[in-house]
Amino acid sequence: MKTSVRSWASGRASLVPCSGRWPSRPAARARCNFRIRIEFRTGIPFSLRMSVRTRFAPSPTGFLHVGGARTALFNWLYARQNDGKFILRIEDTDAARNTEEAYKVIYDGLNWLGLDWDEGPDKGGPFGPYQQSERNAIYEKYLAVLEAGGHVYEDNGAIRFRSQRKPVLVEDIVCGKIEFDMSNPATHPDMTIRRPDGSWIFHFVNVVDDIEMQLTHVIRGEDHLSNTPKHIELYQALGATPPKFAHIPLILNHEGKKLSKRDGGSSITYFLDLGYTPEAVANYLCLLGWSPGENREFLKTPEILSLFDLGQINRRNSIFDLDKCFWLNGQHLQHMSLERFEELALPFVDKAGVSYGTIDALRPALAIVKPKVKHLSDVPDWIGFLFTEEYPFDPEAVAKSLAKPGAGDRLQALGSALSALSDWTHAVIELKLKETAATMGVKAGELVHPARVAVSGRSVGPGLYEMFEVLGKARTLARFDKARALAA
């Protein structure tokens, strides 16, 4: 009897009464019928009751990659799902490129995505410091352990770790069991762990920190899968139990290559600047390689938190599709509360210098564009004309409707009809406009289009009656008069 890895990941246990090897593929795993589900606290190995600790360990490059962000997200989700801790560790063994700005990019990106960490360089914690450049004494201590065990040797001033040259089994929550044959030094050379100048190599410090910080789960990109047997050898030499590993598939660009800095949308900053909402980006990112089933896609973060299943992640790399992320962004914008929309849109509005006066004046404007915009960065442009009489007229829009024969007269007629209204709300305005069109014997569009351009200067925008309402009666009618100068 074996307990499947996948179920460990979900915090459940399934006894699978089929003997033999662990099935290594998701399909094979799932194919074992006759599962007996048992409750979490019964029959689970003790180690699993330890509280979960996961980490995100970026190096401070000044760039937060979407792949990294997804890795962080998955680690965060897993920790939060299991009442565990999520740790931020900065891997800055290459001290030269260590800048304050680079730290800020990481902090800002994670904060923006809503991924809060429990321990980190800025927060402290029981296993600090949380930046590798300050952990030298710890590495020295662990190196001494390796030396005492005869696991290292010097080579041209560098220190190398001697492989045991035995097969190493990687048990991965996503990938299943994979055996690596380490016997050939030509294909698996002994790794260097320290340079002649005394600085440390990633593999060593990464493993040491994961031991020291008592990480229970290492969730990282699949590009590390082939490094994992080496890491396991290190754990063994240090007398430590390896954590559980979960290697998640990579995110590729449209050419099917690893998403690089040069690819549009490869940086979290890109999404932040363009006015994507963090909930949409998190939603999109978690959908790469994972699905909650039942054809569900639009997910709010709390739903992701309850549905996400590390063991359910698929193995294949996926191509980043900006179109779909864009669509999801519109969906989130549309479905979020007006309060949240305000919170997110305000920085963009302020940055663009829209002089809206008070927040109370801004709110109605935001309300009428919320169902329409796809990017928060579009908001200033969509509401700007509501707060100035100096709004520009788009020549194309003018030519298309205002400049058409009779448009000026129709505008005037509409103006005088509307001026009679005492109740200036969009529903009443709409009725009045349609009534006016009927009496004039023209289609509503003949009034609507010139009026839209008159009031906003353009042919695309929020709902017409809503614009009138927000603008107020006096300003609406004044704009009618002003625009008649442009009309035919």
Next chain:
RNA sequence: GACCCUAUCGUCCAGCGGUUAGGACACCGCCCUUUCACGGCGGUAACACGGGUUCGAAUCCCGUUAGGGUCGCCA
């Protein structure tokens, strides 16, 4: 080159031995409509190939091909 992983519409995700192979984005029609959106309806579009196993394979096995990853005194 060696080793590891992967292979379903253009893209993302379903599929767990018997399905008219499903949903979403994108694209194309139509409807709704004051623009743009939203929404609704419909359409185009996929099991890489070859062998097995099986009464039956997109699903299991092997091979081929293709793609990705790793083999750093980068992280």
